[in-house]
Amino acid sequence: MLQLKNVDVCYGSFKALNEISMTVNSGELVVLLGANGAGKSSLFNTLSGLNKPTAGDIEFEGKRLNGLRPSAIVDAGIVQCAEGRKLFPQMSVQQNLMLGAYVHRRDKQGNRRRYKEILEMFPILEEKAEQPAGSLSGGQQQMVAIGRAMMSRPRLLMLDEPSLGLAPLIVRQMFQTIQQINSLGTTVLLAEQNAFAALKIASRAYVMENGRLVMEGDREAMLGNEKVREAYIGA
Amino acid sequence: MNLFFQQIINGMTLGSIYGLVALGLTLVYGILHIPNFAHGALYMVGAFMTYFLMVDIGAHYWVAMAGSAIIVAIVAVLSERLVFHPLRNSPPIHDKIAAIGILLFLEALVQMIWGADFRRISSPYTGILNFDGLIIPEQRLLIIVGAFVLVAALQLFLRKTMTGATIIAMAQNRDGAFLVGIDANRVAMMTFAISGILAAFAATLYAPINLVYPAMGHVVIMKAFVIIILGGMGSIPGAIVGGMIIGFAEAFGGFYISTSYKDIIAFGLLVVILSIRPQGLFTKGAH
Ligand SMILES: Nc1ncnc2c1ncn2[C@@H]1O[C@H](COP(=O)(O)OP(=O)(O)O)[C@@H](O)[C@H]1O
Numbered sequence: 159m160l161q162l163k164n165v166d167v168c169y170g171s172f173k174a175l176n177e178i179s180m181t182v183n184s185g186e187l188v189v190l191l192g193a194n195g196a197g198k199s200s201l202f203n204t205l206s207g208l209n210k211p212t213a214g215d216i217e218f219e220g221k222r223l224n225g226l227r228p229s230a231i232v233d234a235g236i237v238q239c240a241e242g243r244k245l246f247p248q249m250s251v252q253q254n255l256m257l258g259a260y261v262h263r264r265d266k267q268g269n270r271r272r273y274k275e276i277l278e279m280f281p282i283l284e285e286k287a288e289q290p291a292g293s294l295s296g297g298q299q300q301m302v303a304i305g306r307a308m309m310s311r312p313r314l315l316m317l318d319e320p321s322l323g324l325a326p327l328i329v330r331q332m333f334q335t336i337q338q339i340n341s342l343g344t345t346v347l348l349a350e351q352n353a354f355a356a357l358k359i360a361s362r363a364y365v366m367e368n369g370r371l372v373m374e375g376d377r378e379a380m381l382g383n384e385k386v387r388e389a390y391i392g393a
Numbered sequence: 394m395n396l397f398f399q400q401i402i403n404g405m406t407l408g409s410i411y412g413l414v415a416l417g418l419t420l421v422y423g424i425l426h427i428p429n430f431a432h433g434a435l436y437m438v439g440a441f442m443t444y445f446l447m448v449d450i451g452a453h454y455w456v457a458m459a460g461s462a463i464i465v466a467i468v469a470v471l472s473e474r475l476v477f478h479p480l481r482n483s484p485p486i487h488d489k490i491a492a493i494g495i496l497l498f499l500e501a502l503v504q505m506i507w508g509a510d511f512r513r514i515s516s517p518y519t520g521i522l523n524f525d526g527l528i529i530p531e532q533r534l535l536i537i538v539g540a541f542v543l544v545a546a547l548q549l550f551l552r553k554t555m556t557g558a559t560i561i562a563m564a565q566n567r568d569g570a571f572l573v574g575i576d577a578n579r580v581a582m583m584t585f586a587i588s589g590i591l592a593a594f595a596a597t598l599y600a601p602i603n604l605v606y607p608a609m610g611h612v613v614i615m616k617a618f619v620i621i622i623l624g625g626m627g628s629i630p631g632a633i634v635g636g637m638i639i640g641f642a643e644a645f646g647g648f649y650i651s652t653s654y655k656d657i658i659a660f661g662l663l664v665v666i667l668s669i670r671p672q673g674l675f676t677k678g679a680h
């Protein structure tokens with residue numbers, strides 16, 4: 159579904175991503191592990207068209223994505239739920255969610271249906287619908303962020319550290335929701351530092367260090383791997 | 394009593410015009426981070442377009458107003474496409490220099506065609522309404538009502554339409570807007586178009602009780618900048634409230650102190666308010 163070949167990304171003279179090659183197959187839940195500063199967000203932002211690759215190729219469903227504008231990438235079916243959520247803080251929860259449907263704005267009926275599905279996934283958001291998104295708790299804001307991304311009807315959903323800064327109980331629910339989204343048919347690429355929880359729901363994983371992918375494997379291999387356990391799980 | 398009421402009307406008239414001009418300026422700043430010094434020139438072009446359509450073409454006042462709004466919207470969008478868009482990744486100082494360039498260009502162009510003379514526009518509303526001794530010139534009432542209608546229409550557009558929501562979204566979180574697939578170019582063009590339309594309406598409303606000449610935008614744009622700094626850069630309510638504050642301060646200051654000081658009053662108020670609230674009256678970000 160998604161294929162990267164030797165992708166490089168630079169910020170000025172600093173090379174943040176170095177020859178990244180990876181594949182995500184339709185239906186998978188792929189986890190991208192890596193410490194702070196490894197380059198996970200840089201990779202996601204490149205896939206979203208916010209950063210331009212300086213070398214390499216990005217292909218999605220047979221279509222070349224490099225250099226496309228962010229709006230064209232959302233149109234193509236890749237949607238990112240970004241680190242820090244990037245909500246519209248003074249807009250209501252409902253407006254945030256409806257803006258997620260921006261690329262499908264002509265399909266009003268479909269959007270209403272989708273909106274209902276999102277509220278079923280996150281029932282708490284129904285009572286908060288009229289409140290400014292910025293006034294919600296961290297966990298609820300993360301729900302709005304995921305809900306907004308789902309309103310764009312992604313075929314590939316990228317989630318950048320959705321568990322960051324949330325209480326353990328909320329994190330567990332969050333991972334359950336992500337697994338549910340995946341099992342309902344959306345392919346997921348999940349960047350996490352919370353390796354154990356992420357690997358438990360993953361089909362496969364990549365490990366990133368200093369802008370390079372240094373390891374790849376399926377769930378069992380990763381969970382069993384000494385280096386992964388040492389570096390990311392702490393056991 | 395009557396003289397006092399007169400100053401209220403004058404303050405509201407000035408405040409309405411300043412508010413409309415400041416609103417366009419603050420929208421462009423809040424969403425695109427461009428301090429558009431050329432905004433006063435758009436206002437001036439708006440007045441000249443109305444003059445041209447009424448005097449040379451013979452259009453009715455309302456038709457001329459609509460025509461002027463369309464033309465200025467196009468000029469504003471062109472300035473975005475041809476000047477600001479290519480500079481979007483340059484250091485901010487380039488935007489400022491380019492804006493001054495547009496300002497000088499538009500003024501020179503208008504002066505080349507129409508000359509530097511003072512001109513007048515006559516509106517069909519020259520009567521004076523008398524409410525039991527309280528006197529309101531029709532054109533002033535039109536300005537106040539017109540500004541109110543425009544602000545209400547803008548609010549409806551921004552809050553109730555998907556297109557309006559994209560503009561607010563871009564102001565509140567630029568990356569967030571990109572991630573839902575909002576097209577930055579569309580928002581930029583729309584924002585400039587709205588700022589141009591508001592400037593043209595303001596100029597056409599105010600011109601019949603003022604003079605039309607190529608440098609007429611200077612004082613207005615200076616005050617509009619004072620207003621948006623005072624109101625909070627990028628804040629819509631800030632532009633409206635700030636416009637009214639400056640309008641009232643000028644009307645009353647001009648009347649009770651001296652008209653020769655009225656242009657200083659705005660800047661004096663700016664100093665006072667910013668020393669109390671450095672961030673402006675309303676916080677940044679369209680809302
Ligand atoms: N806009 C930027 N400009 C310059 N350097 C950046 C920028 N964004 C990220 N970086 C650098 O790129 C590296 C990777 O960052 P990031 O992609 O945010 O990592 P992660 O998401 O894995 O924590 C870091 O060294 C970071 O400092």
Ligand SMILES: [Mg+2]
Nearest residue numbers: 198199200241
């Ligand atoms: Mg990150």
